[in-house]
Amino acid sequence: MREPKPFFRKSTQSWYFKLGKKFIPLGADKEKAFQKYHALMAASQPTTPDTRVEDLLGKYLTWCKAHKAAGTYKWYSRYLVPLQAYIQTNHGKMTVANIKPSHVADWLDTLGGGDNYKNGAIRAAMRAFNWAVKRQDIAANPIKGVERPQATAREVYIEPAQWDAAIACVKPADPFMDFIVFLKESGCRPQECRAIEKRHFKPMKNQEQIAFPVDESKGKRYARIIPLNLKALAIIQRLSLKYPEGKLFRGKHGQAWGIYSIAKRFAVIRKKIGLEKFHAYAVRHTFITDALLRGVDPVTLAHIVGHKDAAMILKIYQHLNLNRGHIRKALGLATGEDEIKEAM
Numbered sequence: 237m238r239e240p241k242p243f244f245r246k247s248t249q250s251w252y253f254k255l256g257k258k259f260i261p262l263g264a265d266k267e268k269a270f271q272k273y274h275a276l277m278a279a280s281q282p283t284t285p286d287t288r289v290e291d292l293l294g295k296y297l298t299w300c301k302a303h304k305a306a307g308t309y310k311w312y313s314r315y316l317v318p319l320q321a322y323i324q325t326n327h328g329k330m331t332v333a334n335i336k337p338s339h340v341a342d343w344l345d346t347l348g349g350g351d352n353y354k355n356g357a358i359r360a361a362m363r364a365f366n367w368a369v370k371r372q373d374i375a376a377n378p379i380k381g382v383e384r385p386q387a388t389a390r391e392v393y394i395e396p397a398q399w400d401a402a403i404a405c406v407k408p409a410d411p412f413m414d415f416i417v418f419l420k421e422s423g424c425r426p427q428e429c430r431a432i433e434k435r436h437f438k439p440m441k442n443q444e445q446i447a448f449p450v451d452e453s454k455g456k457r458y459a460r461i462i463p464l465n466l467k468a469l470a471i472i473q474r475l476s477l478k479y480p481e482g483k484l485f486r487g488k489h490g491q492a493w494g495i496y497s498i499a500k501r502f503a504v505i506r507k508k509i510g511l512e513k514f515h516a517y518a519v520r521h522t523f524i525t526d527a528l529l530r531g532v533d534p535v536t537l538a539h540i541v542g543h544k545d546a547a548m549i550l551k552i553y554q555h556l557n558l559n560r561g562h563i564r565k566a567l568g569l570a571t572g573e574d575e576i577k578e579a580m
Contacts, residue, residue, distance in 0.1 A: 242273045271317070283373035285333035290320040292332055296364040305456050307427070315360035319343055332365075332374055337382035344384075351385035358384035392518035393525050394511070401509045412501050414471050415485045415493060419516060421468040422446075423523030423541045425454065426516035428462065430493050432484045434476040444469045453542075460542050524549060 242253045242262055251262040251269035260276065262269035274294045283292055293316045300309045322343045323330055330339070340361055344354055365377040394402070399420070406413045418429055428448070436446045446462035453460035464472060475484040483492035498516055506514045520541070527537050534546035543549060567573070 242269055283368050285374055287332050289323045289330050289332055289335050292368060293320050293364050296367050312360050315357045316364060319361055332378060335378050337379050340379050340382045352387045354385045355387040358382060392513040392521055394518055394522040398511055402505050405505045405508050411486060411488055418468055418471050419519040421465055422462055423520055424462050429485055434480055437472055437476055463540060
């Protein structure tokens with residue numbers, strides 16, 4: 237059976253293709269139309285070693301869009317769409333059976349960005365092929381073994397003096413003050429903070445919290461509960477009165493905070509205080525580190541900050557290695573040395 241091809245309809249100034257008895261709209265932009273066409277065709281066909289690489293990647297992205305959170309789909313698209321374009325431009329109709337680790341390594345050399353960006357690019361490519369293996373569409377990952385740059389740790393700890401200097405850069409009446417203080421007092425993800433609305437606020441006695449339903453939570457697998465301390469609660473109560481509908485955290489003109497506007501504000505503070513890695517996620521990492529230093533167990537802390545288990549939390553201990561006082565205190569607690577001192 238002949239494979240349907242996209243065609244341009246002058247009357248609507250858009251691209252289409254016929255799949256079965258249906259005409260599928262692809263949009264007015266030719267490049268995006270063909271990308272969508274390949275993704276839809278790939279999704280409708282079984283994956284085999286003879287499948288084109290660009291089609292396998294498109295099929296995986298289509299699956300991500302249907303089964304993963306929007307942010308996850310966007311992250312994979314960031315890498316896999318350029319990989320599709322590279323393969324198509326440099327290797328034409330390359331099949332899954334013919335791609336090698338060296339092809340992906342060559343693509344990596346064409347990318348800008350640092351080691352963390354390139355590390356993510358390889359992880360995204362590996363995930364797409366491993367997905368096909370898991371589905372038993374192909375027997376093995378053909379790019380297994382491709383080397384990737386070592387990612388540097390993104391966790392950053394903000395010292396108390398650095399935090400004070402940062403806060404001093406924000407005027408008390410500036411709406412950004414609410415945003416940054418809430419991050420510090422709750423340990424939530426920046427994107428969660430931006431998404432909070434009054435309807436998420438559950439003012440139960442001694443259990444005040446923000447509750448995101450499953451379909452609004454990261455990963456869309458579990459409901460996300462953000463417990464509130466007194467400072468965070470006061471901010472939410474005040475903003476809930478001010479904004480009964482829509483996002484609670486907004487700029488001075490009433491607009492909801494966006495990713496780039498938040499990044500810009502952190503960049504201004506970075507420049508003023510001379511702290512190279514001061515950003516929204518650094519505030520979250522500092523919350524986690526401080527909680528561990530104060531003796532909060534990793535399992536409980538994982539629940540507070542929204543991790544499914546303590547595995548990710550344990551990575552934060554790399555910061556605690558620099559705090560000899562904390563390590564010595566923990567050793568005394570672990571060995572019962574403190575109890576012996578009290579008995580003497």
